[in-house]
Amino acid sequence: MSIEARFQQSFPGFTLDVDLSLPGRGVTVLFGPSGCGKSTLLRCIAGLNAAPSGRCVVNGEVWQDDAQGLPTHQRPLGYVFQEPQLFAHLSVSANLQYGRKRAAGSAQQVAWDRAIELLGIGHLLERRTAGLSGGERQRIAIARALLTSPRLLLMDEPLAALDLARKNEFMPYLERLHRELDVPVIYVSHAPDEVARLADHIVAMEAGHVLASGPLAEVLSRVDLPIRLGEDAGVVLEGVVVERDAAWSLARVAFPGGCLWVRDGGHNKGATVRVRILARDVSLALSPATDTSLLNSLPVVVDQLADDSHPALALCRLQVGTSSSLLSRLTRRSAAALGLQPGQAVWAQIKAVALIG
Secondary structure, three states, rough: OOOEEEEEEEEEEEEEEEEEEEOOOEEEEOOOOOHHHHHHHHHHHHHHOOOOEEEEEEOOEEEEEEOOOOOHOOOHHHHHHHHHOOOOOEEEHHHHHHHHHHOOOOOOOOOOHHHHHOOHHHHHHHEEEHHHHHHHHHHHHHHHHHOOOEEEEEEEEEEOOOOOOHHHHHHHHHHHHHHHHOOOOOEEEEHHHHHHHHHHHHEEOOOOOOEEEEEEEHOOOOOOOOOOOOOOEEEEEEEEEEEOOOOOEEEEEEOOEEEEEEEEEOOOOOEEEEEEEEEHHHHOOOOOOOOOOOOOEEEEEEEEEEEEEOOEEEEEEEEEEOEEEEEEEEEEEHHHHHHHOOOOEEEEEEEEOOOOO
């Protein structure tokens, strides 16, 4: 299962030129600064922007190629904009019915009751949309998009208009959609926390071009082209809660290659969570540390070394087990003192680990 997206479209002072093969399931996040072409690419996939020589194939179904281009209304997609496009004169239920009518004649992929339950909007059905909060309106917009039975869900910065408190309230609904639905999502964002919590695959864009594309953990651990989510380079790992220490309010998270102690986020044992580890919080040693306040120390192997943004610094990619990676930022002087080189076994001492979902 895959999504092909190849488009070239020129605007005054800007050209979109991308050729992507994306996974046909999970959440792909288009990430980059404002004006880099994320929303333009999304609109091309939807058929809202005319890109005559483009190609768009969604899990084997051709939406556009050199011979044809389906208009937007014939593409089985759901589109969620930054501002909810709801009918203010209709009730929530009537807005949802409008979405369901678009799916007439096709298999209902997400049932009415299921969409309402997933987005937590059952108590709002008889209300008019004009009096609802921004977060409630956006949840209704997503439910309506799901009721169209989309084969692809496109989301263009759906949290951009919400303040921090409303974003924090909204994020669990998106995470639940991520876990429980089998509809592929392409999600536009320039917010690091959204990328870290939602993305399975990331496309980093700049000035209309793709800088990097691949699984989240793989792209974030690159040292040749470090993608910074916010203030610093770092990685996101997915793991399972295997132990909770109530006495110290800590939880132990197992991931491929090791375990980490984190602040207890209230997740049950067996829950799948994500943790974020910044490169600046990972130091290196030639032997296991003793008499230290650090809870987390892991045996790792140096994979790659690269210059960082300042000439005094280096960025080191570390292999943990067979399938996980960390980044460490250290001075070039420290790297030389330790004699770091690819293939060398060292210990990673981790100062802080953020549980992000």
